[in-house]
Amino acid sequence: xxxxxEIAKMCDVSPSTVSNILNGKNNMTAxxxxxxxxxxxxxxxRPNYFAQGMRRQNNKTICIIAEEICQFSTPxxxxxxxxxxxxxxxxxIFINLGMYNxxxxxxxKVGSLDxxxxxxKPAFLEAQAxxxxxxxxxxxxxxxxxxxxxxxxxxxIFAYGFSKDNKYKSIVIDDExxxxxxxxxxxxxxxxxxxxxxxxxxxxxxxERLKGFKSALKEHDIKYDPKNVINGDWKRESGxxxxxxxxxxxxxAIWCMNDVMALGVYDYLIExxxxxxxxxxxxxxxxxxxxxxxxxxxxxxxxxxxxxxxLSAKMIIKEIEDPSYRxxxxxxxxxxxxxxxxNSVKKI
Amino acid sequence: xxxxxEIAKMCDVSPSTVSNILNGKNNMTAxxxxxxxxxxxxxxxRPNYFAQGMRRQNNKTICIIAEEICQFSTPxxxxxxxxxxxxxxxxxIFINLGMYNxxxxxxxKVGSLDxxxxxxKPAFLEAQAxxxxxxxxxxxxxxxxxxxxxxxxxxxIFAYGFSKDNKYKSIVIDDExxxxxxxxxxxxxxxxxxxxxxxxxxxxxxxERLKGFKSALKEHDIKYDPKNVINGDWKRESGxxxxxxxxxxxxxAIWCMNDVMALGVYDYLIExxxxxxxxxxxxxxxxxxxxxxxxxxxxxxxxxxxxxxxLSAKMIIKEIEDPSYRxxxxxxxxxxxxxxxxNSVKKI
DNA sequence: GCTATCTCTTTAACCGTTATCATCTCCGAC
DNA sequence: GTCGGAGATGATAACGGTTAAAGAGATAGC
Numbered sequence: 057x058x059x060x061x062e063i064a065k066m067c068d069v070s071p072s073t074v075s076n077i078l079n080g081k082n083n084m085t086a087x088x089x090x091x092x093x094x095x096x097x098x099x100x101x102r103p104n105y106f107a108q109g110m111r112r113q114n115n116k117t118i119c120i121i122a123e124e125i126c127q128f129s130t131p132x133x134x135x136x137x138x139x140x141x142x143x144x145x146x147x148x149i150f151i152n153l154g155m156y157n158x159x160x161x162x163x164x165k166v167g168s169l170d171x172x173x174x175x176x177k178p179a180f181l182e183a184q185a186x187x188x189x190x191x192x193x194x195x196x197x198x199x200x201x202x203x204x205x206x207x208x209x210x211x212x213i214f215a216y217g218f219s220k221d222n223k224y225k226s227i228v229i230d231d232e233x234x235x236x237x238x239x240x241x242x243x244x245x246x247x248x249x250x251x252x253x254x255x256x257x258x259x260x261x262x263x264e265r266l267k268g269f270k271s272a273l274k275e276h277d278i279k280y281d282p283k284n285v286i287n288g289d290w291k292r293e294s295g296x297x298x299x300x301x302x303x304x305x306x307x308x309a310i311w312c313m314n315d316v317m318a319l320g321v322y323d324y325l326i327e328x329x330x331x332x333x334x335x336x337x338x339x340x341x342x343x344x345x346x347x348x349x350x351x352x353x354x355x356x357x358x359x360x361x362x363x364x365x366x367l368s369a370k371m372i373i374k375e376i377e378d379p380s381y382r383x384x385x386x387x388x389x390x391x392x393x394x395x396x397x398x399n400s401v402k403k404i
Numbered sequence: 405x406x407x408x409x410e411i412a413k414m415c416d417v418s419p420s421t422v423s424n425i426l427n428g429k430n431n432m433t434a435x436x437x438x439x440x441x442x443x444x445x446x447x448x449x450r451p452n453y454f455a456q457g458m459r460r461q462n463n464k465t466i467c468i469i470a471e472e473i474c475q476f477s478t479p480x481x482x483x484x485x486x487x488x489x490x491x492x493x494x495x496x497i498f499i500n501l502g503m504y505n506x507x508x509x510x511x512x513k514v515g516s517l518d519x520x521x522x523x524x525k526p527a528f529l530e531a532q533a534x535x536x537x538x539x540x541x542x543x544x545x546x547x548x549x550x551x552x553x554x555x556x557x558x559x560x561i562f563a564y565g566f567s568k569d570n571k572y573k574s575i576v577i578d579d580e581x582x583x584x585x586x587x588x589x590x591x592x593x594x595x596x597x598x599x600x601x602x603x604x605x606x607x608x609x610x611x612e613r614l615k616g617f618k619s620a621l622k623e624h625d626i627k628y629d630p631k632n633v634i635n636g637d638w639k640r641e642s643g644x645x646x647x648x649x650x651x652x653x654x655x656x657a658i659w660c661m662n663d664v665m666a667l668g669v670y671d672y673l674i675e676x677x678x679x680x681x682x683x684x685x686x687x688x689x690x691x692x693x694x695x696x697x698x699x700x701x702x703x704x705x706x707x708x709x710x711x712x713x714x715l716s717a718k719m720i721i722k723e724i725e726d727p728s729y730r731x732x733x734x735x736x737x738x739x740x741x742x743x744x745x746x747n748s749v750k751k752i
Numbered sequence: 753g754c755t756a757t758c759t760c761t762t763t764a765a766c767c768g769t770t771a772t773c774a775t776c777t778c779c780g781a782c
Numbered sequence: 783g784t785c786g787g788a789g790a791t792g793a794t795a796a797c798g799g800t801t802a803a804a805g806a807g808a809t810a811g812c
Contacts, residue, residue, distance in 0.1 A: 057535065057557075059768055070792045075770055084790060100555055105533040106457035107768035110797050115454070125479045135473050135502050150498035154483050185453040187405065207448055209405070292697075319697050326699050349640075349667050349694040351674050407798055418762045423800055432760060455798035458767045 058101045066099075067092050078103065109187065117147045118372055119183035121176070123217070124196035125152040128344050129361055133194050133215055136365030144373055149186060151179045176203040183210060190372040193217065198260035211375035211382055215368035218260070218388055225375070226388045227368050231261050234357045234393035235268025238311060238339055241355075241395065243276050246404040247309040247337060251302035253288040253295055253321065255313045265313050265341065288317050295320020303330070308404060309337035315347045318354055318400075337401040343394075353398035363391050406449045414447075415440050426451065457535065465495045466720055467531035469524070471565070472544035473500040476692050477709055481542050481563055484713030492721055497534060499527045524551040531558060538720040541565065546608035559723035559730050563716035566608070566736055573723070574736045575716050579609050582705045582741035583616025586659060586687055589703075589743065591624050594752040595657040595685060599650035601636040601643055601669065603661045613661050613689065636665050643668020651678070656752060657685035663695045666702055666748075685749040691742075701746035711739050 064071040069088060077084060077092050095101075109115040118141050122130050138148045153175050176193075180203070183191045191210055195201065195217020202220035204212050212219075218226035242250055252269060255262040266285070273280050286301055288294035295317030302310055303324075312318035318340035325332050332338055333352045340347055343358030367389065375382040408419040415422070417436060425432060425440050443449075457463040466489050470478050486496045501523050524541075528551070531539045539558055543549065543565020550568035552560050560567075566574035590598055600617060603610040614633070621628050634649055636642035643665030650658055651672075660666035666688035673680050680686055681700045688695055691706030715737065723730040 060770090061768080071768085072770070072793080073791060076791090079770080083788095088790085100532075100553065102529055102533045104458065104535060104768050106454040106463070106535065107797090108770080109454035110452065110458060110767095110799085111769045111771080113797075125483050131473045131479050135500055138500055139502065150500075152483055152486055152498075154487065181448075181450050184448070185450040187452060187454065205448060322699070345692075346694050346697040350697060351670070351699060408800095409798080419798090420763080420800075421761060424761090427800080436760085451800095452798050455767090456800080458769090459798085459800045461767075 057104075058099050060101075060103070063092065063095055063099065063101055067095050113187075114189065115147075115187055116145060117149055117186060117188045118369070118376075119149045119151065119186065119188035119191045120194060121151045121153065121179045121183065121191060122194040122196070123153050125154065127196035128342070129216060129359060130194055130196055132361035133365040133368075136362040137192055137194075137215070137369045140366045140369035141373070144369075146189070146373065149183075149188065151182060153179060177205060180205050180208060184208075189376045192368050192372050194368075198255075198262075200260065211372060213368050213372045213375065216364055222385065222388065225371055225386050227364055227371070228260075228388055228390055229359050229364070230390035230392045231264030232268040232271070233390070234395075235265040235313075235341070236272045237268075237393075237395050238341065238357050239269050239272035240276070241397070242309050242311065242337065242339060242401065243272065243278070245309075245337070245401050247401075248278050249305075249307040249309075250284065251298075251305065251307040251310040252285040253298040253302075253310065253312040253317050254285060255288060255290045255317075257287055262313060269311070288313065290314055290316060292316050292320040292323070295322075296324045299324035303328075303336075307336075309339065309401065311339045311341075313341050315340035315342045315344045315354060315356055318356070319346055319350055322350060322354075333400045333402050337404075339401055341393075343396055347396075348398070350400075352400050355398045355400045356396050357393040358396050359393055360391055367391065405452075406447050408449075408451070411440065411443055411447065411449050415443050423451075461535075462537065463495075463535055464493060465497055465534060465536050466717070466724075467497045467499065467534065467536035467539045468542060469499045469501065469527045469531070469539060470542040470544070471501050473502065475544035476690070477564060477707060478542055478544055480709035481713040481716075484710040485540055485542075485563070485717045488714045488717035489721070492717075494537070494721065497531075497536065499530060501527060525553060528553050528556060532556075537724045540716050540720050542716075546603075546610075548608065559720060561716050561720045561723065564712055570733065570736065573719055573734050575712055575719070576608075576736055576738055577707050577712070578738035578740045579612030580616040580619070581738070582743075583613040583661075583689070584620045585616075585741075585743050586689065586705050587617050587620035588624070589745070590657050590659065590685065590687060590749065591620065591626070593657075593685070593749050595749075596626050597653075597655040597657075598632065599646075599653065599655040599658040600633040601646040601650075601658065601660040601665050602633060603636060603638045603665075605635055610661060617659070636661065638662055638664060640664050640668040640671070643670075644672045647672035651676075651684075655684075657687065657749065659687045659689075661689050663688035663690045663692045663702060663704055666704070667694055667698055670698060670702075681748045681750050685752075687749055689741075691744055695744075696746070698748075700748050702748045703746045704744050705741040706744050707741055708739055715739065 060071045060074050064074050074092055077089050120134055120137055122134055124130055141148050188210060191212045192215055194215045200220040201217055212224045214224055214226040218228055270280050284305060284307060286298040288298055295312055299321040310321050312321055318338050321338050322332055330336055340354050340356035343356045347354040347356045408422050411422050412419040422440055425437050468482055468485055470482055472478055489496050536558055539560045540563055542563045548568040549565055560572045562572055562574040566576055618628050632653060632655060634646040636646050643660055647669040658669050660669055666686050669686050670680055678684055688702050688704035691704045695702040695704045
């Protein structure tokens with residue numbers, strides 16, 4: 057692999073001259089500059105990233121650690137982080153933990169969410185090894201995270217997840233407010249008896265979304281009935297079985313805490329010839345691709361993934377460049393979701 | 405940031421001893437080893453990646469260049485590449501081109517597939533700058549790619565796309581064979597008059613899948629009628645309008661070259677009260693999430709994304725470690741898709 | 753007691769780039 | 783004619799690790 061020294065020798069100049077030309081210093085003759093650049097073009101020379109990184113101590117790199125690249129929310133958040141960082145002079149390094157899709161020795165996927173610390177620690181240390189200026193942790197499974205190693209001296213931001221005890225700045229969606237908007241929409245459509253299918257118990261999103269539900273009911277003087285709230289687990293089947301149970305009760309609408317479960321509810325309703333958006337209204341959360349492809353199209357709340365990505369990139373760059381901001385303890389930032397009205401709710 | 409020298413001083417040994425311990429040389433007393441490791445643990449020391457990479461010239465890094473991380477196929481391919489590389493002692497660096505989702509200056513997305521070379525060249529040069537041992541290019545838009553810079557001295561493999569003139573080894577899905585399997589299934593279910601909605605014209609996948617279609621018909625002595633083949637563009641709307649047109653003809657089944665268009669066909673059929681999987685059969689390609697969530701569930705062909713990822717990782721490592729393999733010109737590797745029978749096709 | 757052997761540790765060179773400082777040339781001012 | 787200063791280029795050291803080779807210390811054999 058060709059080096060500055062070789063370029064310098066070929067052009068009869070010193071290595072420093074070559075370096076200066078490449079780094080935009082402008083105290084050399086146009087002639088020299090041209091000669092060197094031509095030689096670089098011809099040889100396809102590129103400065104060695106490692107040598108550069110070692111010499112200039114700031115290497116302008118942000119490390120993105122993603123819990124789960126195969127989670128629907130992750131790619132878009134990651135893409136917008138990368139876009140924003142690049143536009144602002146930072147390179148990004150991406151580490152995927154693939155926490156849920158673990159692989160066994162034979163390369164076969166095995167689901168598991170355990171061993172969080174064991175999985176994340178090496179990634180944080182890796183970020184340290186590459187002397188990243190900052191780390192953005194892109195979560196995928198709403199829970200309080202306490203995973204940053206002790207005495208970690210690089211700025212860290214949590215995107216789409218949050219740090220336990222608010223130790224690090226976090227950006228999450230505004231689960232409570234967005235849920236409230238959804239439920240208020242149902243109420244405005246005349247629904248007062250609303251069934252709920254929750255996410256996994258104790259999950260952050262579940263708790264917050266339920267808060268929003270209760271607060272919407274309260275503001276409209278509707279009594280909260282815990283019997284109409286069924287525990288789900290975010291998966292399709294749990295929507296199906298929750299629907300079965302809810303339909304025994306006196307309700308006119310079902311709100312599922314994600315779109316996948318809402319389509320599980322669809323499964324049950326279709327199977328039992330109950331007309332969705334007519335006999336019963338259904339509403340979801342997330343606005344995944346499946347929501348707009350379902351029939352009838354599912355009314356839901358869209359997570360603003362680009363906003364989350366861009367905001368977290370902005371924040372990490374600010375932490376890097378403004379040490380006083382880094383010390384500031386800021387409350388979790390909540391990004392509102394966008395209500396998407398489609399055809400799964402009927403006015404009654 | 406703490407360095408070997410500091411660790412060495414703290415432990416009263418020389419830097420090389422620390423280095424030797426970290427690199428698994430075993431010619432030191434257990435006592436020394438323990439002392440040093442304890443100190444490293446306590447201080448959270450990590451060797452500087454740049455210094456390491458510079459000194460040992462092989463840095464065991466594979467660069468993944470993805471055309472489009474937000475394309476449904478990409479994350480899973482990337483994850484399996486990363487998994488396989490990691491298991492085999494290679495680090496991965498990820499670059500997303502986000503070719504379709506371009507961003508303007510204000511950070512707003514603007515679709516565009518132009519300027520391929522302009523977009524890809526910097527990524528290949530970046531791979532060179534980090535002295536990657538190999539590059540895997542993960543494509544997303546079926547087309548012949550001629551994007552590797554001249555005199556590129558790093559091994560390159562194309563995953564889910566292919567290199568023009570077979571210059572580099574490529575791994576693609578077996579469009580033709582998989583399509584043939586789908587169409588033969590339709591035929592086995594009694595369908596002889598099959599409408600087709602293609603992808604964009606001149607797209608590689610479109611051409612290959614049509615070949616498979618024709619070959620299935622031929623083997624069963626069914627005449628190919630180009631009037632039953634409507635040009636689509638992979639998008640939902642084109643499925644919708646193609647359905648409108650196809651239903652004017654005398655057909656019993658519609659094959660769409662991807663699931664998205666198949667659900668566009670669903671849109672039209674539902675709107676017109678035509679029973680899918682009863683009055684008319686529909687079949688897709690890709691097996692995206694939407695396929696199994698549609699009603700009735702869409703019969704389709706699943707792309708084996710993990711297989712593609714693992715295979716490309718295997719191949720790049722082989723090219724890196726076996727120079728003679730690198731010189732070998734190998735025909736494009738075709739990974740078969742997996743037929744998934746669901747409920748959108750009726751036996752007639 | 754001296755050398756040979758073995759084990760463990762240190763020394764010093766090196767990777768490729770760039771910041772810093774030094775040098776050299778040229779030109780105009782006094 | 784000398785001096786100062788600006789502009790262009792060059793020499794050197796340093797970044798933080800790894801590694802080959804040399805060194806030191808302990809033990810064993812004669």
